[in-house]
Amino acid sequence: MVKKMSEKQARLEEIERLQEKITILEVRDLERLKTIADLAAAQEHYRVLVDGSLAGLYIIQNGVFQYLNGRAAGIFGADNPEEVLGKPFWTFVHPDDREMVRRRGLQRQEAHVAPSRYAFRGLRRDGTSVWVEVYGRNGVFRGRPANIGSLIDISELKQAELSHQMEMERHQSQLEEMVALRTRELQETKQRLEIEIEERKEIQSLLLREKNFAQSVIESLPGLFYMFDHNGKIVDWNRNAERLLGYTGEQFSKMNALDLVVDEDKEAVANAMEETFRLSKANTEGALVSADGKETLFLLSGVACELQGANYLVGVGVDITQQKHVEQALRQSEQQLRVLSERLLATQETERRLLARELHDGIGQSLTGMKFLVERTYEQLKDCPYCATAQHLHDLVPAIQEVVQEIRRLSRNLWPTILEDLGILETLSGLCSRFESFHGDIDVRQEVAVQETDVPAGLKITVYRIVQEALNNVAKHAQAHAVLIGLHQSPKGLELVVRDDGIGFDMDEVDFSDESRQGFGLASMRERVELSAGTFRIESSPGHGTCLSALWPKNGARDASHLETRPLRIASRPVKAEAQNVNIIPRQPAHGSKK
Template identity: 30%
Template sequence: MSSSKNDTTIDSISFKNLRRLYLFALLTIALTVLVSQFILQYNLNRQLSDSKIINTSGKQRMLSQKLTKELLILHAATDPSKVEMEKKRIDSILNRWKFNHNALVYGNEKLGFPEEKSALLNKLYQSIQPNFEAIIAASHQYLQIKKNEQNPEKLKQLITIILDNERVFLTKMNQIVEQYDQEALEKVTLQSKTEYGILLFTLLVLVLEFLFIFKPTNKKIEILISKLLTSERKALKLAYNTEVLSEIKENSVKELKSLNYAMENTLLYCRVAPNGTLIHIGEKFSKLLHYNKSTTEQRFSQVLTASEKEQHSIDRIIAEKHRSGWQGEITFTSKEDTTIWLDLSMVPVTIKKGASELLIICFDITERKKAQQEVERLNIESSEAKINQQKIISSKIIENQENEQNRIAKEIHDGIGQMLTGLKFSLESINLDDKEKTSQKMEYLKQLSLDIIKGVRTATFNLMPPELSDHGIVSSLSKLCQELSKLTGKSIVFYNKSQFEQRLDSLTEINIYRLSQEAINNAIKYADSTHIIVQLSHSTSILSITIDDNGKGFDLQSVEKKRNSTSGMGLVFMQERIQYINGRIFINSIPGEGTRITFNIPI
C-alpha cells in the first residue's frame, strides 16, 4: 500500500515537471516567433529606406545628365523666349539636384535618410563633393553670363568644365550606388542568417520537446495503461475480499472511460473484423462519415462509400492485408457525394487466443490534397500564360520581319527599280548622231546613276550599315544620328563621353545598334521631341548608352500593364533583345518633360 502511494507521488511529480517543461517550451517558441517578427520588421524598414536611397542616388545620375543636356540646349538656343524657359528649367533641376545631394550626404528625417553612413560611403561622398560643387558653381556662373549675353568664350569654358566634372560625377555616383547595393545585400544576407539561426533554434526546441516531453509522456501513458489493465484483473479476482481493491477497480474503470472518451472524440478510428464487418467506430469518425450507429451490421467499406467499385477496392485491401497490416492513402466518395482523402493505417490486433480483429486509424488529409491540386492547377495556368506570351512575341517578330521585307521590296521596286527602268529607256533612246542631245542625256544618265547608287546604299544601310561592320558601334551610332538628323530635321546629337574605341563581337554590336535605332525612332515618331541626345560612356566592365529626348514622355506603369497585349509589346521586344546579350535596360520617363532610356551591356 505504501509502495503504491509512493509510486503515485512520483508520477504526480514527474507529470508536474513535464507540464513545466511543456509550458517552458511553448513560451520559448512564442518568444522566438516574436523576436523573429521584430527583427524582420526592423530589417524590412531598413531595406525600405535603402531602396529609397538607391532610387534617389539613381535620380542624381539622371538629374546630372539632364542638367548637362539642358545646358547644352541653352548654349545652342538663340530665341530669347526659349532661353528664359531653359533657364527656369535649369534652375529647377539645380534645386532638385542640390536638395537630393544634401539629403544623401547629411541625411533627411522626412525622407528617412540616415545621417550616419559607412566609412566607405563617407569617403566616396567626400571624393564626389568637389565635382558636385564645380558643376553647381559653373552652372550658376554660366546662367549669370548668359543672362548678360557677354563673353562667349567664357561660356564655352564653363560648358567644358561642366562636361568634364559631370563625367567624373557619374562615374563616382555609380560607385556610390554600387556601394549602397552591396551594403543592402549585406543587410539582407545578415537578416537571412539571423532567420536561419532562429529557425534552427526553434527546431532545436521542438526536438528537445519531443525527447524530454512527448517521448517520456508516451512512456508514462504506456506504463499507466499497463498498470490499469493489471489493476483491473486483480480487481476482478479480489473485489469480494477488500473494499480498497474495489476502489482501485472503480478508479481504473473511470480512467479507462476517460481514455476511451478521448480516443472517441480525437481520433478517426474503428475496429473491423477480418472479414470486413464493422465492430465499432469512434465518435469523431462516425460524425465525419454521417454514420448512424443504430443501423444493422455493415461492412466497413459500405460505411465509407456507396460506390460499389470503391467498396470492392477497400474489401480487397482488408482481405489481402488483414494478417500483415497495411498503411497508405485512400480516396472515396461519401454518401453526401463529397470526395474524402484518408491516410489509413490498418493494424491486426489479437484480442484473445484464436480471435483477432483489425484496428484502423485514419487521418483526414482532404484539405492537404485539395491544396496540392490547387497548386498544380496554378502551375499549369502559369505555364500556359508564359507559352501564350511567347507565342505573341514570336508572331510579332515574324510580322515585323515580314513588314521589313515588304518595306525593302517596295523601296527597291518603287525607287531603285523605277530608276533602273528609266536608265534602260534613256540608254535605248540615245542617238549617237545627235551629239548635242547625246551630251545632255549623258549628263542626265550620270545623275540618274548617282541616284541609283544612293538608293542602293540607303537600302543596304537599313539592312546592315557598313559602318557597323567596318568601324564598330561608335562610328555607326554617330553615322546613324547624322543621317536621321538630316532626314527628319531634328537635332540629334551623339557624344562619345569616355572616348570608347573598343570593338565588340558582331552579335553584341548589331543588337546594341538595333536597340539604339529603336529608341531613337520611338523618340522621333511618338514623343514629338525636337532634341535627342545619344551619349556613350563606359567603365572597365560596363558599356552604357543613354538616349535622352525632350518629348512628351509617357506613364511607364500604364505601358507595363499592356505587356500581354499586342499593343504593348515594344518594351517586351527591347527586353528580349537586351537580355539576349546579358544587358539591362532602364527607362525613366516623366509626362510632359521627356524620356531617358539607358542600356547597360557587359564588356
C-alpha cells in the first residue's frame, strides 16, 4: 500500500512539474506575441511616413498594388517599385498558398477585424519562392477601401519558426498523454527489469553449473592442474596437486611455479613457460619437488589464455616416472637385441668362413686328389685291351672337375677369402668383374675414392654383403643396362652407393620388412647397416631406376637424409629378357663349354 502511494505521489509531482513548464512556455509565448504586436504597431506609424523603411510597405486596392516601397519591391525580386505597381497581387503569391491568402482577406473584410499577421509563400519575378510575413489591415487610401500593411522576408527564419511552432503544438496536444506514456514506460521498464532479473538468475545458475562441471573435470584429472600468471605466481590448482606434491592450499598460494622445480630443470621449465606465453602453447619435462623433498618427473604442458585483460598459463602435469622406467627398459632391451643381432651376424659370418674353408680345404682338396687319382688310373689302363672301364674313368674326370668348380663357387660365395688376403677394394673389384662376366648385358662402373685403411676391418664384410645382395637384385629384378658402385669418404663418414638405371619400383607397394620375393633382400641389407651403426636409404620410382645408399657416420649419428644421389651417366643398350631371372653367381656352364 505504501509502495502504491509513493508511486502515485511521484506521478503527481511529475504532472505538476510538466504543468509548471507548460505555464512558463505559455507566459513566454504571450510576452513574445505582445512584443511583436507592439513592434508592428510602432512600425506602422513610421512606414506610412517613411518610404525608405527597412520593411516592405504596400497598399493594395481591388487586388492590385497601388503603392510599394523599395524594400517591398526587392522582396518580390524587382529592382524598383515601378516594376510591380499596377500588377495584380495574386501573381506574386505561390499557387499553393493563394487559397489561404484569399480566405484571410475575406475574413478580414467581412468581419472588419483588426489587422492580421500571417505568413505565406510569395513568388519573385524570376519564379523562385520566398517566404513573406505580412502584417495588414483594412484602411482607406485615396478615399477608397484598401489593404495597407507591411512585408518581411522571413525565408531564413521560417524554418526555425515553423519548427518552434510545431514543437509548441506538439507539447499542447500531447501534454495529457505524457503522463500515461510515462506510466506505461515505467510499467514496461519494470517488466523488463523483472525479466532481466530472471534471465540473470538463470545465467548465474548456468554459470554456476558450468563452473562446478569445470571444477569437477579439473579435480578428476589424474595429474596436476595449475594456473599461474605471467610472473609465475600460482593462482589456481587442483586437489591432486596438493595430494601428489604434499603442499597445502595456503602454501600453493604463496609459491612461484619455479619453486616446485628442481634446480637442474629450472632453466628448461622457465624457457617452456616463456615459449608458452609467446607461442600460445608448449610442453617440457621436469622434475618437481614435493613437500617431503621427493623428486618426481612430470610431463608439463600448458597453453596461454587471457582473463580480464591479464595473461595466464593453464596446464597439466602427468607423472611419467613409470613411463621413463619403461622407456629405459625398452632401450636396454633394444641395445641387448642389437648386441645379440651383431653377435648372430658375426657368428653367421664365422660359420660361413669355417664352412667355406672346410669346403675348400677339405672336400675340395679331396675331390682334387680323387681327380688326379682317376686321371692316373686312366693313363695306366687306357692302353690295356682287357680294361673296358678305362673310358668310363675318362668320362668321370670332367664331372669331378665340375663338382670342384661348384664347391669353389660355394666356398667363395660363403666367404670371400680374398677379403682377408687382399682387402675390401680388391674384393669389390673381383665381385664386379665376375658379375660383368656372367651378365654381359650389364655394365658395372666403380667409383672408389677411399684407401683400404679408410674402411674399418669390422665393416668390410658388411660392405661386401650389401654390394653382393644389391648386384643380385639388379640381376634378378632391375632389367638395368648399367650399375654404379660408389664408395667414398664424405664429411659425414663412409658412404656406399649402389645405383642402377633399371625399371625401378613403387616404394609404397613393397614391404621392406618382408624377406620374400617382394622384399628383394632390402630388409637384410637395412639390418646389416643399422647393426653396424649406420643408416640405410632407398630411392626408387617406376622407370627411374633404384639407388641404395648406406652411411656410417664418424660421430655415430643415424641420419641418412644427406646422402648424395649423384646422377648415373651410362650408355643405353637393349636389355636381354633372360637377364631378369639369373643369379649374381650363375651355375657352372655345361660340359665342354668355357667359362
